[in-house]
Amino acid sequence: MNGQILDARYRILKVLNVEEVVQTYLVEDAIIPGSQLVVKQLHPGSENLQNLANLQRLFVQEAETLQQLGQEHGQIQKLVAYFEENSEFYLVQEFINGNNLAEESLRGKPLTEEQVISFLLEVLEVLEFVHSREVIHGDIKPANIIRRESDQKLVLVDFSAVQEVVTTIVGNIEYVPVEQLRGEPQYNSDIYALGIVAIAALIGLPANEISRLQNQKSLLTGEIIWWNKNIQVSKELAKIIDKMVRFNYRKRYQSVTEVLKDIQQLKSGKVVRQKPSQTKIWLIMAGIASCMTIAMAAWFFQPSEPVITEVNVEQLYEDGVRNYQAGNYQAAVADFTLAIELDPQNALVYNKRGNAFYKLGDYQQAEADSSKAITLNPQNASAYYDRGFSLYALGKYKEAIADYSKAIELNSKNTYAYYGRGLARVQMKDNKGANEDFSTAIRLQPNYTDAYLQRGILRRRLKLQKTAMQDFEKIISIDDKDARPHYQIGLIHASNNQKYAAIREYTQAINRNPNYAAAYLNRGDLYSEMGYRLEANEDYNTALQLNPQWAAAYNHRGIHRFSFGNYQEAIEDHTKAIELNSQDAAAYNNRGNVNLQLGKYKAANEDYSQAIAINSQYGLAYYNRGVTRTKQGNKSGAIADFRQALRLFRQRGDRESIKDAQRELDILEGRPYPPVPAPSPTPTPTPSSTNRRR
Known part of the structure; x- marks a missing residue:
């Protein structure tokens, strides 16, 4: 890069x-x-x-x-x-040279009230200008406020408007008020975010713990409860900040100018004390009356607040479900979060919010929400099922299996729980159990194409090709527009060296899904092996257009370019693959092949050594390094490499590779070796061998 x-x-x-x-x-x-x-x-x-x-x-x-x-x-x-x-x-x-506010203030040590007032005034003055131009910053957070080294002034960076037009991604959720999460940002959404920054600075919260504030809210009002006797802040500043971060944006400061005015008055010592309201005076006088009179008066004179009822929770829940179904997962999270604040014992809402977090890729939060739903309702089969998928996404396969099993125990007809457990069992190498789970899911839901697909893939990998083909053909009979079974059938044909049949199936997959990058890649491999240079190159290029960050695709195109003598382009492709995945042993091995072909023995030796460092069981890299060391005159090193390659080839049962490694070893150790037989259709591990991983 x-x-x-x-x-x-x-x-x-x-x-x-x-x-x-x-x-x-x-x-x-x-x-x-x-x-x-x-x-x-x-x-x-x-x-x-x-x-x-x-x-x-x-x-x-x-x-x-x-x-x-x-x-x-x-x-x-x-x-x-x-x-x-x-x-x-x-x-x-x-480029702003300096430290951002997180580095300056959010290091776990509280700032003084004077320091907080100072940065609030400076940032608010900039925001006042921004808002006067009818622009909302939209991503106020410590990382986006930089103290410029040259003049020590605070500079606002990274406005969200341009980014959100392209990506639709909202900024850090810790600083984002609910109306912004719901796609309705206000000017005082920036005020809210700045208020959160001020609270964190006064408390001394480090940047990675800001999310704690979202868990310190009143269950009744949704307001953040942060101010206590241990925090060194005046009552006047605390009230200003409280108004900055009010849950309901209509009750917040309506403009930056209002906040500036109050803070400037506080700084100058001219805080205007509000007179007690008529309501409060009346209540004091009513203190001599009976309890009933006081209660009635309090009810009559209390400020006008919306009444919180079950209807509010139900409406928020329904809004969240609608947003979820429409694919607006961040808005769904916001709706469900509001519902939880109003009814923190509602297991169903936690469950649904967990689903939304899962769709956003936040698997840890999804797991936490499912766990909370289970705590509130231990008989909730759906929560176990949902947590199973979160655990699976986090790589916790054993725990996922336990959750799927519990979901099945609570509901033996849960098709998807069997399917999920089958996926986890595949990862745990429990092939028999996985096959049984996919089969049970199919019995419960005979047209469940995903279950047929996963069972077919499992059977293909176990070399049960006939039954695998039956699964893939069943999917085609259910849904002829599904590209996936054609791709899988293509893999079976390719493994049997039936190249034209494989190309036909990959093409069928592409016709059904023009964005099927893996199908282009594998078809490109076959075109390359068959000598169709232009067709292969076109497929590799398409795969990379669809996924520019796909290291394996660069690796495959590099092998193709090398096979046709485009050595410099091959080097570039393998280098790009390594940049994208520094642990790609095959990319180092393949780049080593190109360097060896160019006579760059030192570079080749370094590449093969790096491949071996990443994967100590990489027999082909040992073999290729042995060839390189032979050319460098390092006989003892070459012998050691060929012996290691021979051992690894024997473990794999790769007979052709065993012959090649034994021949090279016999030559180096002075033993006679029979003439090399005529080339076989199976490629042998020469220095230019490829290592395409399908």
Whole structure:
């Protein structure tokens, strides 16, 4: 990645951060040597051409607004440029040299009230300008407030508007108020986020524990309970911050100007004390009356608040379900969270929120919610089933099996619990148990294509090809538009060296799913082996267009390029594979093959050694290093490598490879060896051997 040029101008110096849809780089402007900038690469959530056109229009609009803000205010990060390349969107931003507020204040040690007032005033003054331009920052958090080293001023960075247009991802949930989670951000959503930062600074919470504040809310009002006698803060500042973070945005400060006014008055010592309200005076006077009179008066004169009833919880639950079904999982989490705050004993809502977290890829939180649902209702079969899938996603297969079994115990007709347990048993190498579970799921639901697919894959791997084919053909009979069984049948044909039949099935899979990257990759491998250079290259390129971060696809294309003598391009592909996956032993081995072919024995030896360091059971890498050491004149090292390769080939039962390794060993040790037989159709592990992993 380092050294890559973006927009024919910006050379990547360093990867600063990698997330699912956003990558951040430190770059140098080639036109201005020595300059440093920050580039954000945004991956759009859609590949539809019409959607991309709309995204591009919105992206340009938001970027222009952000660019204008930076030009007009010295404490807003400047947007230097923006562009689109290969359906990816890029922001080129000013590099702010300094420490962010998390490094400065959220280190587990409380700040003084004076320090908190100081940064609040400075940030609020910048936000006042931003809001005056009808812009909401949308991602106020310590990491996005940087104290510039040159003048010690606080600078706001990383406005959310442009990013959310492309990625639809909301910022850190710890600082995000409920209305923003529901897709309805307000200007005072920024005030709320800044208030959370202030609370964390006063308490002395480290950045990784901010989420604790969300668990310290009143069950009745939803307000954060943070202020106690151990926190050194005046009552006046505490009240200001409380109003900044009110749960209901209508009861928060309505503008930054209002907050600034109150804090400035506090700082100058001119806090205006409010007179007791008429309601409070009346209540004091009524203290001499009877308890009934007091109760009636309190009811009559209390402030107007919405009445919290079961209907509120039910409505929020229904909203959450609707958002979940529509794929708006973050909004669903927000709805379910509100419902939980109003009814913290509702097991069903925890269960549903766990499902939404699972869809967002937050498997730990999904597990926690399912566990809470189980605690509240130990007979909830669905909660065990859901937790099983979260545990499976976290790689806790044994625990997942226990949960699926409990779900089955509570509901023996739960088809999906058998299916989930089958998946976990596959991971635990319990092939018999997995086969039984998939079969039970099929008996309970005869048209369950996923169960047929997984049973077929299991049988294919066990070399039970006839029954595997039956499973895949059954899926086709149920749903002829399903691409997956054709891909699996293609793998069976390929394993039997039936290349044309395999290509036909991969093509069928692609016809049904034009985005089936694995089908393009495997079809490309077969085209390459059959000598169809252009067709193979086209398939590899398509696979990489569909998944630009797929290390294995670069590896396969590198092998293809090497086989046709494109050595430099092959080196580039294997190097890219290594950048994407530094533990890819095959990529090192394959790059070593190219270096060996080019006579770069030292580089080849280093690559093979790295492959062996990653996988000490990699027989082919030992063999290839033995060849390299032979050419380098390192006879003892070569003998040691061929002996190790021979041992590993014998363990695998790879007869052709055993012959090759024994022949090389006999030659080095001076033993006669019979003439090499005519080439067999099965490739042998020569220095240029490939190691495609299907």
